[in-house]
Amino acid sequence: MTAFGFTLLGKDGRARRGRVSTGRGTIETPAFMPVGTAATVKTQTPEDVAATGAEILLCNTYHLMLRPGAERIARLGGLHPFMHWDKPILTDSGGYQVMSLSKLRKLDENGVVFQSHLDGSRHTLTPERSIEIQHLLDADIAMAFDECTQYPVSEADAASSMRLSMRWAERSRKAFVAREGYGLFGIVQGSVYPDLREESAKALTAIGFDGYAVGGLAVGEGFDMMVATLEQTEPFLPADRPRYLMGVGKPIDIVAAVARGMDMFDCVLPTRSGRTAQAFTRGGTLNLRNARHAEEPAPLDPECRCPACRHYSRAYLHHLFKAEEVLGLILLTRHNLTYYQDLMASLRGAIARGALNAFIAEFERKQGGATVESQDVNQ
Amino acid sequence: MTAFGFTLLGKDGRARRGRVSTGRGTIETPAFMPVGTAATVKTQTPEDVAATGAEILLCNTYHLMLRPGAERIARLGGLHPFMHWDKPILTDSGGYQVMSLSKLRKLDENGVVFQSHLDGSRHTLTPERSIEIQHLLDADIAMAFDECTQYPVSEADAASSMRLSMRWAERSRKAFVAREGYGLFGIVQGSVYPDLREESAKALTAIGFDGYAVGGLAVGEGFDMMVATLEQTEPFLPADRPRYLMGVGKPIDIVAAVARGMDMFDCVLPTRSGRTAQAFTRGGTLNLRNARHAEEPAPLDPECRCPACRHYSRAYLHHLFKAEEVLGLILLTRHNLTYYQDLMASLRGAIARGALNAFIAEFERKQGGATVESQDVNQ
Numbered sequence: 023m024t025a026f027g028f029t030l031l032g033k034d035g036r037a038r039r040g041r042v043s044t045g046r047g048t049i050e051t052p053a054f055m056p057v058g059t060a061a062t063v064k065t066q067t068p069e070d071v072a073a074t075g076a077e078i079l080l081c082n083t084y085h086l087m088l089r090p091g092a093e094r095i096a097r098l099g100g101l102h103p104f105m106h107w108d109k110p111i112l113t114d115s116g117g118y119q120v121m122s123l124s125k126l127r128k129l130d131e132n133g134v135v136f137q138s139h140l141d142g143s144r145h146t147l148t149p150e151r152s153i154e155i156q157h158l159l160d161a162d163i164a165m166a167f168d169e170c171t172q173y174p175v176s177e178a179d180a181a182s183s184m185r186l187s188m189r190w191a192e193r194s195r196k197a198f199v200a201r202e203g204y205g206l207f208g209i210v211q212g213s214v215y216p217d218l219r220e221e222s223a224k225a226l227t228a229i230g231f232d233g234y235a236v237g238g239l240a241v242g243e244g245f246d247m248m249v250a251t252l253e254q255t256e257p258f259l260p261a262d263r264p265r266y267l268m269g270v271g272k273p274i275d276i277v278a279a280v281a282r283g284m285d286m287f288d289c290v291l292p293t294r295s296g297r298t299a300q301a302f303t304r305g306g307t308l309n310l311r312n313a314r315h316a317e318e319p320a321p322l323d324p325e326c327r328c329p330a331c332r333h334y335s336r337a338y339l340h341h342l343f344k345a346e347e348v349l350g351l352i353l354l355t356r357h358n359l360t361y362y363q364d365l366m367a368s369l370r371g372a373i374a375r376g377a378l379n380a381f382i383a384e385f386e387r388k389q390g391g392a393t394v395e396s397q398d399v400n401q
Numbered sequence: 402m403t404a405f406g407f408t409l410l411g412k413d414g415r416a417r418r419g420r421v422s423t424g425r426g427t428i429e430t431p432a433f434m435p436v437g438t439a440a441t442v443k444t445q446t447p448e449d450v451a452a453t454g455a456e457i458l459l460c461n462t463y464h465l466m467l468r469p470g471a472e473r474i475a476r477l478g479g480l481h482p483f484m485h486w487d488k489p490i491l492t493d494s495g496g497y498q499v500m501s502l503s504k505l506r507k508l509d510e511n512g513v514v515f516q517s518h519l520d521g522s523r524h525t526l527t528p529e530r531s532i533e534i535q536h537l538l539d540a541d542i543a544m545a546f547d548e549c550t551q552y553p554v555s556e557a558d559a560a561s562s563m564r565l566s567m568r569w570a571e572r573s574r575k576a577f578v579a580r581e582g583y584g585l586f587g588i589v590q591g592s593v594y595p596d597l598r599e600e601s602a603k604a605l606t607a608i609g610f611d612g613y614a615v616g617g618l619a620v621g622e623g624f625d626m627m628v629a630t631l632e633q634t635e636p637f638l639p640a641d642r643p644r645y646l647m648g649v650g651k652p653i654d655i656v657a658a659v660a661r662g663m664d665m666f667d668c669v670l671p672t673r674s675g676r677t678a679q680a681f682t683r684g685g686t687l688n689l690r691n692a693r694h695a696e697e698p699a700p701l702d703p704e705c706r707c708p709a710c711r712h713y714s715r716a717y718l719h720h721l722f723k724a725e726e727v728l729g730l731i732l733l734t735r736h737n738l739t740y741y742q743d744l745m746a747s748l749r750g751a752i753a754r755g756a757l758n759a760f761i762a763e764f765e766r767k768q769g770g771a772t773v774e775s776q777d778v779n780q
Contacts, residue, residue, distance in 0.1 A: 061720065065727040067708065090720045094696055098716055106712040317473055329446065333485040337477055341440065341469045348444040348727060 024048075026162075026205035026232050028264045032374055036256060036283040039373040042233075042264050044110045044162045045203020046102070047077065051264060051285040052369050054276065054362045055080045055112060057293060060089070061105040064293050065351045066359070068107045074328070074356065075363035078110040078162075080288040083155050084119030087145070088138045092158040100160030112288075113161035114268075115152045115194070115209075118170045118237075129169065131186070149193035153206075157199055165235065166194035168209045173241040180213035187211045188225040195229050205232030207266060213238055214247050216254045223258035234259045235266040236284070245275065252282040259283070273302060273365055274389065277382055280369050292362045296355030299343045303361065306389050308336075310354065315340040328360035329353065403427075405541075405584035405611050407643045411753055415635060415662040418752040421612075421643050423489045423541045424582020425481070426456065430643060430664040431748050433655065433741045434459045434491060436672060439468070440484040443672050444730045445738070447486045453707070453735065454742035457489040457541075459667040462534050463498035466524070467517045471537040479539030491667075492540035493647075494531045494573070494588075497549045497616075508548065510565070528572035532585075536578055544614065545573035547588045552620040559592035566590045567604040574608050584611030586645060592617055593626050595633045602637035613638045614645040615663070624654065631661040638662070652681060652744055653768065656761055659748050671741045675734030678722045682740065685768050687715075689733065694719040707739035708732065 023045050032039040042049040056063045056071055058079045063071045071079070081101060086092060098104050101111055117134070120127060124136035133148030149167040156164035168187035171180050191208045198206045208226035212218030226234060236255060239248050252267070259265050266286035267279050276287050292302065299310040303323035308315075310322075318336040326332075330339065330353035342350030372381035402424050411418040421428040435442045435450055437458045442450045450458070460480060465471060477483050480490055496513070499506060503515035512527030528546040535543035547566035550559050570587045577585045587605035591597030605613060615634060618627050631646070638644050645665035646658050655666050671681065678689040682702035687694075689701075697715040705711075709718065709732035721729030751760035 060724045060726055061717075062724075062726045062728045065731075067728065067731065069708075089724055090695065090716070094716070097696065098698055098714060104714070104717055106717075316469065317476065319477055329448075335477060335483070337469070337473070338440075338483055338485075345439045345441075345464075345468055347439055347441050348730060349441045349446065351727060352444070352446065352731070 023202045026203055028233070028262060030261065034373040034376045034378040035281065037281050037369075037373045037378050038283055038285055039370055040264065040285055042078075042110075042286075044205065045201075046108060046110045046162050049077045049110060049286075050370060052276075052280045052366055052373075053077060053286050054366045055286065055288040056359055056362075057082075057288055057290045058105065058107075058111075059290075060085045061095075061101060063355075063359075064297065065348070065355045066293075068105065070356055071107075071359065072109070074359040075367065076109075076359065078112060079107060080112045080114065081105075081159065081161070082119060083113050083116035083152060083159070084123065086113075086159060087116065087147075087155050088140055088143075092155040096158040096160070100158075102160060110162040111159075112163035113156045113159055113165065115165040115167040116147050116155070117152070117168050118269075120147055121170055121172075131189075133167070133190075149190040150197040153194050153197040162204055163233070164198060164204070164206050166191040166206065166208045166231070168211060168237060170241070171211050171213050171238045173213060173238070173243050175213050177213075177215050177218070180211075180215055181218055184211040184213075184218050184222050188222060191226055191231075192229050195231070207231055207233040207235050207264075209235040209237040209268070210255060210259070211238045214243055214251050216251075219251060219255040220258050223255060227258070227260055231263070233264040233266060233286075235268050237268045239267065240269045240271050240275070240289075245278070248275065249278050249282065252279055252284065256283040273362070274386075276362075276365070277369065277385055280373075281378060281382060292358035293355050296358045297351045299350070299354065300358075301354055301361075302358050304388055310336065310339050310343050310350075312340075322357060323361070326357065326360060326364070328357045330357040402581045405582055407612070407641060409640065413752040413755045413757040414660065416660050416748075416752045416757050417662055417664055418749055419643065419664055421457075421489075421665075423584065424580075425487060425489045425541050428456045428489060428665075429749060431655075431659045431745055431752075432456060432665050433745045434665065434667040435738055435741075436461075436667055436669045437484065437486075437490075438669075439464045440474075440480060442734075442738075443676065444727070444734045445672075447484065449735055450486075450738065451488070453738040454746065455488075455738065457491060458486060459491050459493065460538070460540070461498060462492050462495035462531060462538070463502065465492075465538060466495065466526075466534050467519055467522075471534040475537040475539070479537075481539060489541040490538075491542035492535045492538055492544065494544040494546040495526050495534070496531070496547050497648075499526055500549055500551075510568075512546070512569075528569040529576040532573050532576040541583055542612070543577060543583070543585050545570040545585065545587045545610070547590060547616060549620070550590050550592050550617045552592060552617070552622050554592050556592075556594050556597070559590075559594055560597055563590040563592075563597050563601050567601060570605055570610075571608050574610070586610055586612040586614050586643075588614040588616040588647070589634060589638070590617045593622055593630050595630075598630060598634040599637050602634060606637070606639055610642070612643040612645060612665075614647050616647045618646065619648045619650050619654070619668075624657070627654065628657050628661065631658055631663065635662040652741070653765075655741075655744065656748065656764055659752075660757060660761060671737035672734050675737045676730045678729070678733065679737075680733055680740075681737050683767055689715065689718050689729075690722050691719075701736060702740070705736065705739060705743070707736045709736040
């Protein structure tokens, strides 16, 4: 069994080329993790997801604890055999979705009591229970239980929320059962306040984690504020551990965050957009419902290696969305996931060659007038 | 280019082991044709469908003429490149769906005027236009335009409907542009009246077609009546041409029809059932929404070679349907299509060995109390 670890292979400015090692395989960074909320990356088989180049998935503790239940998944051998994915899986702590999806929340020092958005049933999440669930799911990377601070928020409220998360981080660390090949990440909070981010990063480092996430971004603060917060937070993150920017984001967000020293990313955008006819391409974004594609024999992105681009015209993809055929969702999700993985591979290559700035300039030129506004796209 | 043709390789009782040759490849018979209504077998990539063993698809003229339009598909190179399927395609004539799906139909000697079920637009189908559309789609096997007689129907009404279809069959034959490797099938009508079926089969044979379909069954007449009609009709069908039983059916229906000398079948049942959690297995049918599967680690069908059975538990498939995840539809459709193709392969093997009766006895025993009632499952 390989020990959990991180190897920094090289740097280009603040950007890092690295490798995360887990008991179930390695992850080349910067890395994008497709989201498999309910133990499936929506519309894809695991073989399809692996073919895009993904080396790790993110699954959601909140969704899985409610359905089918963590104990049930444990009795069936854990998440990996359950969903037929033998590479690493990262689970979030459930904290974010409790805030965004559930009803009748009551938060106190101990944790959160909430009602399921599915059936109204009552549940409690504490740092100890979140870590236990992630253990039952057999996640290779577990996340400390935290409160994702709302945006906008006053500095005083951001401070008390962050400090609660730091106390929960310490309880999460104590509850985590260390096993060879598995890791636990802490989550930096503090909204857009530099002093709070510094205090949070230092508190987590003092506790000691296998990796450090930046949470509470991509919640409406916008691209410029996100970048500023990353630039200010990054120096306080240990260089010898992976850094994970949670819930980010659009391609332009990821590129900017990689340049600011972030290593790991997750976002529902490629999968969700694949279901709403939005395609990410080397020339910018397209909406396949647009009538101008109705008789277009060209592929979505002639440079793309995915089946949607190799085998089909834009006209066919347009037809599938107009006819509400599931194959449209399948092919476009596959394309978007492939686009994201190829973007990460290009970023890794550019960092290794010391050519990240040139890559970013070319990326921004090709994307044309693509918006640089961040968006809340968390699931 | 291979000429269109049929080779009778062997017989077991009335059952036939054969091979249909087309310009785009051969079809071993008895054969099941998955239905790709709108130029996609719902939820499946063409590679997935081919992996199940399918050698020919059925696509629907009615749906494709309305969306995206036959002329558009022709400008994009025809159905095969449009949907990325390079094996044979059979198209129906559109007559059945005009009757079952469209609004405000007006039928006369010339053809049918109807309103689209999609947008209310007005369209006309005649034998000549149906054949032209099927030519534009580039179907390897086209079907004569007919009126599918309702059930139940008086003998007088069945007779006049059938005789109209026979006049339309002659016009279809004249409109069909003969090309090497392509074929045109006539359709026997006459409801459940033996004299009418005989008259219809003789009329079509006099016109001369590359294959003969039996239409107007699986419309509510029930298993026994369907079998009786097949037994009575079969002797009047030319032995040197393929026989296609349209819209059939459940596994038990197909087995019974193969024993009565039918060679080709199509039905939405494996794909539609795959989307409603119903699985066909060697032990009978299952509904995966049933709570008894919630924690079942066993596969759907341990003898099945499909990904759903090789890689997943019934518990996972149950979870996917409860969570309304598209992967459930994908995996179960794949399974059902694999089941149908493996059933056809077993039937071909049994006929070749002269062991069809023993196969049928074993099939019925294993299916346990499976119903033998036919069902209207046409799309």
